Amino acid sequence: MTTLLDIRTLRKQFGGLTAVNEVSFTVAEGETVALLGPNGSGKTTVLNMISGALAPTSGRITLSGQSIGGLAPNRIAHKGVARTFQLVRILPSLTVAENVVAALAFRPNHLWGRAAEERAEELLAEVGLGGRGGEHANDLTYIDQKRMELARALAAEPRLLLLDEWLSGLNPTELRTGIDLITALSRRGMTVLLVEHIMEAVRALCSRAVVMNVGTKIADGPTADVLADPAVISAYLGEGHA
Ligand SMILES: Nc1ncnc2c1ncn2[C@@H]1O[C@H](COP(=O)(O)OP(=O)(O)OP(=O)(O)O)[C@@H](O)[C@H]1O
Ligand SMILES: [Mg+2]
Structure with missing residues (x-):
């Protein structure tokens, strides 16, 4: 190993x-x-x-x-190295997709625009939030906020x-x-x-x-x-x- x-x-x-x-x-x-x-x-x-x-x-x-x-x-x-926090950290005023797009913009090989939107949708599907990118982050239930935070962490690959x-x-x-x-x-x-x-x-x-x-x-x-x-x-x- x-x-x-x-x-x-x-x-x-x-x-x-x-x-x-x-x-x-x-x-x-x-x-x-x-x-x-x-x-x-x-x-x-x-x-x-x-x-x-x-x-x-x-x-x-x-x-x-x-x-x-x-x-x-x-x-x-x-x-x-990516992490999630003991107290969930999200960008509450943005949509679910925007939260993930923001994370994609900060990774080493930045993704923007259409490519970022597509990748965000894939990541959201991976964590069980497929098709829900347009919702507001602060309207999500606790588990869905956690899923979104995980998608943000995974965005960094x-x-x-x-x-x-x-x-x-x-x-x-x-x-x-x-x-x-x-x-x-x-x-x-x-x-x-x-x-x-x-x-x-x-x-x-x-x-x-x-x-x-x-x-x-x-x-x-x-x-x-x-x-x-x-x-x-x-x-x-x-x-x-x-
Ligand atoms: N920034 C800090 N300044 C001062 N003390 C701190 C700081 N962060 C943690 N501590 C102290 O360090 C010790 C370990 O804290 P830590 O948060 O790492 O524990 P933990 O194992 O994660 O606990 P929990 O299961 O409650 O989350 C505790 O006594 C805590 O009060
Ligand atoms: Mg702790």
Whole structure:
């Protein structure tokens, strides 16, 4: 397996708080890996450092052997990393299609005009929003906003997709749809690192899981083994997550 993402002794300090403490793990090309842990364990902070929203205090992040740690978010995006946010981020005053067209305009080989509109329609169809490009983004339901945010992330044609609780807040039917969507992306070869609290989704999607607790990595291995690990169970129980 070829390593796509390699994180070595990554650390993030916020004043006196060590949010991420010497965390190391890798993600191979084509893998879907879960990044788990109780609330406040540092998962979003790790994604923020991979995507460039935050600079690491120390440690290394490489994508296909190229160092990306500390680069500006747009440079990291151009190298093939895209993400969705724990709190959905969309352009609410634009239409659904315009939201995706805007993302296409910012990728390395920009698409404009007719070509962008056509590509936007393909991406919307891929996430289950086919034919709905003319709707206003702020009229969408929560799952449809999430779908649109995913289409915006896919517009960049990423090599690595970071999903921060993309499946949270969905009802059981929507959750099934969401899991199927990520499965389809994975089958097409997308590499995914996903932060998720819904274990049903983690079991369905991720062959491997990395677990953090209070900034430190406490487990890394096949999902079933990791979820049965007493240290992992007690970390979750300690936070009131059963
Ligand atoms: N920009 C920031 N400035 C200061 N402290 C921060 C900042 N971002 C995160 N933290 C702190 O770092 C720790 C880890 O936060 P983080 O958001 O990474 O956790 P998380 O694992 O994503 O949690 P959750 O499951 O609740 O989303 C928390 O104590 C949080 O309060
Ligand atoms: Mg988080």
